[in-house]
Amino acid sequence: MSLRHAILTLLATEPGSGYDIVQHFKQSLGYFWNAKHQQVYLELRRLSEEGWLDCQVEAQSDKPDRKVYTLTDSGMAELQRWLREPAAANKINDALLVKLYGGTLIEADNLRDELARHVDIHQQTLHSLREIEKLYLALDDAQKAQHRLPYLTLRRGILGEEAWLKWADEVAAEL
Structure with missing residues (x-):
C-alpha cells in the first residue's frame, strides 16, 4: 500500500x-x-x-x-x-521482537522494563480504540450501516491489541 x-x-x-x-x-x-x-x-x-x-x-x-x-x-x-488489486500480506519489522530474540545477551531486567513500556503503549492504544468503538455503537442503524467497513478495521485493531497484550502476559511470565 x-x-x-x-x-x-x-x-x-x-x-x-x-x-x-x-x-x-x-x-x-x-x-x-x-x-x-x-x-x-x-x-x-x-x-x-x-x-x-x-x-x-x-x-x-x-x-x-x-x-x-x-x-x-x-x-x-x-x-x-x-x-x-490483491493486497500483499503484512510483514512486520518489530524491534521488540528482535530484542526478545537476542535477550540472552542482556539483563532480564532490561527486557522486563522494555516489555512493560510496550504494554503501556498497547494498553493506551486499546483504550483509544475502544473509545472509538463506543462512538460507533452509539450510532443509529443507518449510520452503522454506512460505517460498517471502517468498523471492521477498528475491530481488527482491537483484536490485534488484545492478542498482543495476551502474548505480552506469556512473555512476562517467562521473563
Whole structure:
C-alpha cells in the first residue's frame, strides 16, 4: 500500500484539506497506516499534478488560505483500480521482537522494563480504540450501516491489541 492510496481513500469519503487528512491519520487511519505531516502535503501536491485531485482554495481571514481537495474522476478510477488489486500480506519489522530474540545477551531486567513500556503503549492504544468503538455503537442503524467497513478495521485493531497484550502476559511470565 502506498500513502497515495490512503489519501485517495480518505478523500473518496469526503473532501478535505491537508490538515484534515493529517488529523484523520492521527485519529483513525494512524492506527494502521502512518504518515508524517510533510509526507501528506507532498503527496497531495503529486496527486494534484497527476490529475487525481482537484483543489479549491478557501480564503480565511485570520489564517492562510485553506486548500480543500476532492477526487477527480481519474483519481476515483485509480483508487478503484488499486482496490481491485490483491493486497500483499503484512510483514512486520518489530524491534521488540528482535530484542526478545537476542535477550540472552542482556539483563532480564532490561527486557522486563522494555516489555512493560510496550504494554503501556498497547494498553493506551486499546483504550483509544475502544473509545472509538463506543462512538460507533452509539450510532443509529443507518449510520452503522454506512460505517460498517471502517468498523471492521477498528475491530481488527482491537483484536490485534488484545492478542498482543495476551502474548505480552506469556512473555512476562517467562521473563
